Amino acid sequence: MAEKNSKYLSYMREERLPHIFCPGCSNGSVMSAFLEAMEKAEMDFDNIAMVSGIGCSSRIPGYIKCDSLHTTHGRALTFATGLKIANKGLDVVVFSGDGDAASIGGNHLIHAARRNLDLTVICINNNIYGMTGGQVSPTSPKGIVATTAPYGNYDTPFNLAEVVAAAGASYSARWTITEMENLVLSIKAALKTPGFSFVEVVSLCPTYFGRKNKLRTPTAMAAVMRANTVFKSAADRMSEKELKDKIVVGEFANKHRDELSDVLEKFSVENSGDKTVVNSAYETEF
Amino acid sequence: MAEEFFIQGNEACAKGAIAAGCRFFAGYPITPSTEIAETLAKDLPKVGGSFVQMEDEIASMGAIIGASWGGTKAMTATSGPGLSLMQENIGYAFMTETPLVIVDVQRGSPSTAQPTMGAQGDMMQARWGSHGDYEPIALSPSSVEEFFYFTIKAFNLAEEYRVPVFLMTDETMGHMREKMHIDESKINIVPRKRPELTDDYLPYKYVEDGTTPMPAFGDGFNIHVTGLTHDERGYPDTNDPDAHDRLVQRLCNKVLNNRDKISSVFSQFCDDADTIIISYGSPTRAVIEAVLKIRKEGKKVGYIKIDTPWPFPEKQILELTEGAKHVIVVEMNLGQMYYEVDRLLKLQTRVHFMGKIGGLLPTPDEIISGIKRAEGE
Numbered sequence: 001m002a003e004k005n006s007k008y009l010s011y012m013r014e015e016r017l018p019h020i021f022c023p024g025c026s027n028g029s030v031m032s033a034f035l036e037a038m039e040k041a042e043m044d045f046d047n048i049a050m051v052s053g054i055g056c057s058s059r060i061p062g063y064i065k066c067d068s069l070h071t072t073h074g075r076a077l078t079f080a081t082g083l084k085i086a087n088k089g090l091d092v093v094v095f096s097g098d099g100d101a102a103s104i105g106g107n108h109l110i111h112a113a114r115r116n117l118d119l120t121v122i123c124i125n126n127n128i129y130g131m132t133g134g135q136v137s138p139t140s141p142k143g144i145v146a147t148t149a150p151y152g153n154y155d156t157p158f159n160l161a162e163v164v165a166a167a168g169a170s171y172s173a174r175w176t177i178t179e180m181e182n183l184v185l186s187i188k189a190a191l192k193t194p195g196f197s198f199v200e201v202v203s204l205c206p207t208y209f210g211r212k213n214k215l216r217t218p219t220a221m222a223a224v225m226r227a228n229t230v231f232k233s234a235a236d237r238m239s240e241k242e243l244k245d246k247i248v249v250g251e252f253a254n255k256h257r258d259e260l261s262d263v264l265e266k267f268s269v270e271n272s273g274d275k276t277v278v279n280s281a282y283e284t285e286f
Numbered sequence: 287m288a289e290e291f292f293i294q295g296n297e298a299c300a301k302g303a304i305a306a307g308c309r310f311f312a313g314y315p316i317t318p319s320t321e322i323a324e325t326l327a328k329d330l331p332k333v334g335g336s337f338v339q340m341e342d343e344i345a346s347m348g349a350i351i352g353a354s355w356g357g358t359k360a361m362t363a364t365s366g367p368g369l370s371l372m373q374e375n376i377g378y379a380f381m382t383e384t385p386l387v388i389v390d391v392q393r394g395s396p397s398t399a400q401p402t403m404g405a406q407g408d409m410m411q412a413r414w415g416s417h418g419d420y421e422p423i424a425l426s427p428s429s430v431e432e433f434f435y436f437t438i439k440a441f442n443l444a445e446e447y448r449v450p451v452f453l454m455t456d457e458t459m460g461h462m463r464e465k466m467h468i469d470e471s472k473i474n475i476v477p478r479k480r481p482e483l484t485d486d487y488l489p490y491k492y493v494e495d496g497t498t499p500m501p502a503f504g505d506g507f508n509i510h511v512t513g514l515t516h517d518e519r520g521y522p523d524t525n526d527p528d529a530h531d532r533l534v535q536r537l538c539n540k541v542l543n544n545r546d547k548i549s550s551v552f553s554q555f556c557d558d559a560d561t562i563i564i565s566y567g568s569p570t571r572a573v574i575e576a577v578l579k580i581r582k583e584g585k586k587v588g589y590i591k592i593d594t595p596w597p598f599p600e601k602q603i604l605e606l607t608e609g610a611k612h613v614i615v616v617e618m619n620l621g622q623m624y625y626e627v628d629r630l631l632k633l634q635t636r637v638h639f640m641g642k643i644g645g646l647l648p649t650p651d652e653i654i655s656g657i658k659r660a661e662g663e
Contacts (some may be wrong), residue, residue: 016521049503062510062522065504069355070522071348071514072378078340078348083503084348085336086310086356090504108348111341140296175459192294249578264338267331273457277309277334279502281385286307286333 008035013065015043018144020059024128024210024218026177026203030124031060033180033201034093037187047103050100051080053105056131056205057124073242074182076104077112080119086263087240091120091191097126098139106138113167117260118197123198125160126205134208145212161200164244165253170195172253176202178226186251197261202247288469295433296363297387298466300325302437303361305473308387309335310360311533312349314342314368317401318457319391320438322363341593343368347375347388354384355511357478357502359441363389366408367398369415376450377416379514380537383490383500385478386445387437391460394645403645404458406567406618412452413596418532421541422597423548424452426567431466433459436593442476443548447540448497454595458568458647483507486519496540541550541597549599551608552591553579555581559588561612561657564603564627566592569616569648576653587657598626607635612660616648636660 010029021027021224039047047115054073061068067090071079074152076094085093101109101123112119128146129135136146139157146153161174171193183201190197202225204210208216213222225247232250235243261276280286293301300322303311311330313323327337335358340346343364350360364372369390379386394400395407406608412424424441427433433455439453449616481499490606491498501507514522515530523529541548555577556562565573570591571614577589590606594598607613613635615624628637638660648656 013508013521015519041581046506047504062512065508067508068357068510069352069504070510071351072374072513075344075348075375078345079352079355080351081338081340081345082312082352082354082360083354083356085338086353086360087504088359088504091358103524107341108345111345182291202485240343242353264331264336268334271331272334274334276336277358280334281354281357281359281502283307284477284482286305286475286476 008032011065013033016063016142019063021056022207024204024206025056025202026126027057027060029177029180030122030201030203031063034122034187037184037191039245040184041188041190041191043091046257047089047091048093050093050095050258051076051083052095053100055100055129057095057097057212058100060095074100074103075108077105077108077119077121081115081117082113084117085261085264088265088276089278094119094121096121096123096125098127098131098137098160102138102160106277108222109164110167113164113169113196113198115260116170116257117170118194119196120190121196121198122201123160123200125200125208126203128205128209130208134212144209160282161252162199164198167168168257169253170197170255170257171197173198173248173251174200175231176225176247177204178222178229189254195257287472288467291417291466291468293430293466294321294459294463295301295430296321296456297325298430298434299437299453300329301365301439303387304329304439306359306438307475307607308359308362308441309333309356310350310353311362312338312340312346312353312360312366313344313362314538318393318460319363319365319389320388320476321460330423334460334512337519337556338634339347343371344375347372350386351375351379351382351384352599354386357504359385361387361389361492365391365393365413366395367414368479369408369411373415377418377420379450380416380420383448383509383537384450384451385448387453388450392454392456400645402457404618404647405490405597405645406622407433408454409454409595409619409622412454419538421538422452422596423447423449423541423594424438424454425594426454426592427593428567428570430459430462430464434466434468435472437481442474444651445476445478446497447544449541450468452596454567456568457635479509480505489520490518492518496536496543499586532593534603545597546601549594549597549602551590551593551599551606555588556590556606558586559610560586561614561661562607562610563587563589563614563616563653563657564592565589565616566595566623569618572653573616576650576657580657585586585657592623593604595623600630603627603630605629606617610635612638613639614656614660616640616653618647
């Protein structure tokens with residue numbers, strides 16, 4: 001175990017450990033899936049900039065050795081948009097959660113997908129507000145119990161991967177934390193896709209989701225998750241009734257579309273005869 | 287080289303931004319600021335810069351903060367309702383010491399009120415709009431030419447102190463057209479200072495003057511930027527009372543300790559004046575007219591035009607009003623900067639308020655009546 005843990009330690013800000021995540025939390029697994037995908041995609045770790053909002057998952061960039069921008073709740077994509085346009089050479093990765101990306105940041109999510117700026121977004125969807133202590137989120141399944149849904153959640157959850165695909169993203173996929181190999185390959189594909197790339201990871205929050213919903217251990221939660229997982233190819237042939245309580249995994253979008261920073265650079269070349277300027281704040285003459 | 291233009295205030299602001307080195311603008315359409323966005327949408331690509339129209343003002347603020355950390359001078363422009371939406375991220379910019387410029391072309395308020403009419407109702411929103419303790423810098427131009435030069439100054443102050451800087455103007459100034467001279471020899475650019483990457487590098491080091499150099503993302507510093515209370519490494523340290531006190535005091539003091547250097551006023555006829563009028567932005571034009579007129583009647587009236595409402599120019603105003611019996615604050619609201627002046631001067635001078643809302647500038651004759659009324663009291 002110790003060896004396995006140390007595999008990616010060189011990519012991390014060791015001085016910041018131990019992390020704040022609870023026992024059984026999926027965030028560590030998603031972080032290692034991301035680091036593995038970075039290696040598999042042969043990405044340059046020195047060229048990564050990470051942006052996040054507020055929530056447990058948004059703490060991940062703070063543990064990774066990179067330039068990291070830990071921003072306001074829901075707004076990570078707006079900061080990432082400015083950062084990527086100002087310096088399109090950077091590989092910008094956004095970590096987010098369901099409350100952050102789908103609730104307070106929902107508008108930014110669909111607009112970022114529409115613009116198709118080259119960002120890689122990993123949304124760790126634990127179906128609950130973890131950091132504030134277990135309130136219902138826009139992806140909480142109907143009927144679950146949360147501190148702000150003591151009689152059961154009466155709202156219909158967002159299908160995030162589908163929303164992002166419908167909004168125009170080049171790449172959108174969903175996996176659960178029990179599908180590590182697919183998750184790694186999907187994050188790799190997202191990193192390599194020019195354009196807005198979104199990977200939703202349905203994950204476990206034993207502390208605030210499990211305890212309230214009679215799923216007392218992470219393994220019990222994972223077992224239920226695995227039993228309810230259906231591949232998209234199979235789900236496409238299933239009825240709405242059959243799909244009740246199922247988690248559909250797979251790719252929801254994987255297509256080529258014009259990417260925003262390329263388009264803006266084209267405007268710049270056509271109008272100024274040169275590429276977009278980078279790091280101009282340090283210059284004295286204009 | 288000097289150039290002359292007949293130009294609108296908002297266009298002058300956009301030109302000033304480009305001259306200052308602004309190469310990124312993110313904004314959302316709102317009257318009466320939209321011409322700034324429209325001009326920059328056209329002009330930024332011509333100088334290798336980028337314009338992006340965001341989904342709202344919250345996103346606009348986020349985008350310019352991101353662009354600033356990308357190593358680019360960045361700006362947004364809005365009006366009161368948009369400034370309200372930006373406030374959370376404005377606080378983030380203060381906490382993370384992100385240089386940027388926010389233009390507020392003020393309109394009748396509160397709420398949507400009067401989109402096409404001028405006002406100065408956001409002065410306290412610029413001062414206190416976000417949560418917590420912070421010290422903003424704000425400039426108020428009173429001519430189209432000043433709008434150009436103050437925009438450059440705003441970028442320079444933003445870089446020098448690593449703070450967001452507000453340009454607090456209004457519809458009158460934004461939409462007014464007048465002659466403007468650009469003298470390139472008068473344009474001075476303050477570049478961002480890049481730190482040196484050493485083994486013991488600390489991005490938020492406690493330095494004497496309060497402002498540490500700022501690296502760009504991609505420079506190899508592996509910097510962590512957070513709105514949480516952070517230590518000198520930039521890492522969250524949210525439960526140590528001393529860490530928070532040290533950080534927030536430094537952020538405030540880097541502006542307060544340089545208050546006299548940052549703040550500026552322009553004044554005339556204050557030496558012998560019995561009555562001094564204090565104003566800022568558009569109404570100053572009517573104030574000057576009124577003062578020149580009433581002095582012809584032999585009345586000893588002077589004026590102070592505040593160029594930097596924030597930080598409030600206490601020292602300059604105290605000195606200039608020393609011998610005055612009456613001070614009248616003229617502004618287009620129901621009393622905002624008036625309370626600052628009253629707080630400062632009430633022990634030595636009678637401070638009167640002359641406010642006007644509705645969208646029109648006070649006229650010189652209204653101001654003259656106000657002077658006579660005050661002196662008669």
